[in-house]
Amino acid sequence: MGQQHDLLFRALLDDPVRAGILIRDYLPADIAARLGDEPPVPLDGSFVDRTLTPSWVDRLFSVRLRDGGTLLIYVLLEHKSHADPRTPLQVLGYLVDIWESFVGDDASRMRRLPPIVPLVFYHGRGPWTVPTSVIDVIGADEGLRDLLRDFRYVVCNIVPIPDDQLSSDPEVRAALLPLKYVYRQPDPEMLLEAVLSGLREGSPLAQKVLYYMLEMYPRISVDMMRTVNARVRPDREQDMVSLAAQQWLDEGHAKGVIEGKAEGRAEGKLDSIRLALETRFGLVPPEVEARLLQASPDRLDTLLRRSLTAASPDDVFADVERRQDS
Incomplete structure (x- = not known):
């Protein structure tokens, strides 16, 4: 069953123009407004170990910002029927893997890692009740939390969204x-x-x-x-x-x-x-x-x-x- 979810979601993202529509539809509005007009560029590679997390499928895109910078959008589909409480740790691990791939053997690249926004799409039976940052699951008081920085992902739970608002594009909405x-x-x-x-x-x-x-x-x-x-x-x-x-x-x-x-x-x-x-x-x-x-x-x-x-x-x-x- 999971393979069929994967195939459909990958097909939805295969076309950069369609992927751009989906990304703009589900990014926070203030971030979407900063994106340039060019379609996102798909980057090679998957960062999900399917032997450990077979319910995930992922795609990585590079998008140009209007101010000339670059933003990476990491799109994941969680196709379990219920939200996985380990998601904050899993997403953080994928971000680290992406940055490791970016740095490679050139340690000087550590001085300017690319910003990444993870989008986690979900269509399970129950509501999404899992925290959206690893910071939220660390047992620390408020004083310690002030010293920590967020590694937050955006949950795109498509289930409660009205059908006609799933996407601004009719074909993306149909998929x-x-x-x-x-x-x-x-x-x-x-x-x-x-x-x-x-x-x-x-x-x-x-x-x-x-x-x-x-x-x-x-x-x-x-x-x-x-x-x-x-x-x-x-x-x-x-x-x-x-x-x-x-x-x-x-x-x-x-x-x-x-x-x-x-x-x-x-x-x-x-x-x-x-x-x-x-x-x-x-x-x-x-x-x-x-x-x-x-x-x-x-x-x-x-x-x-x-x-x-x-x-x-x-x-x-x-x-x-x-x-x-x-």
Whole structure:
């Protein structure tokens, strides 16, 4: 499950212009006002050890300030269902790693470390109750606290934010909506309407968003997605739905989901074959449906595998017929 959150969040940040929109939307207003007009520059590398903190995904950006300086924005997604109380220490560790990478073997760079603002995005079930600075979890009285400096991060808890205020950009907003509701499972058609209304035809992000919804929302099917898309976007093509559905089918998810629901029965396998053929070639013709119904139960697994890769519906059956003749 965590991998799907990662893939969608990375897709959201892959385009520097879109990443810039997200950063401006969620930075404190006084800091956002200091940013220059240029898109942020993505920097190489991840500073999260996925073996220790598999629920984190991160991206580092450099942005120019209007006064000519440079600011680093460290964007993290925490995709646990509840806030992790260790976050202040984890974020501080990532900041140290970034500065260590900046200094490298040149100790003179220690004289001017780049400022970093961490943005921690969260979409879990419960509210964010974790302190936003390691200073807040140190057992010190006020006199000692005056000697300490903040290492504070900005919490971007997207759950309580009204849908229409998630972002100033419609497509960024459409990508955040599935993350916002993934632990709440709202009305699937209403969510699809909101998401499809904001996605741009031909956008690489659109396929990732729809794939994520097929994978993470059990009540959303390819048929539902096609129906809602036709209603919300009657003047546009179904291409982005088809591409997302095809990727989902190619990776075998539809087979696992439908067969699991059908508990391995023949009807469940037939449903999987029909779904694969409809997604790849359109409505299943009556003659193809008739041939499916005539297939013996021990041949359905072969038909199912072929339906995911065959060049045409006829090729699905030709392979089986060749085996029967041999």
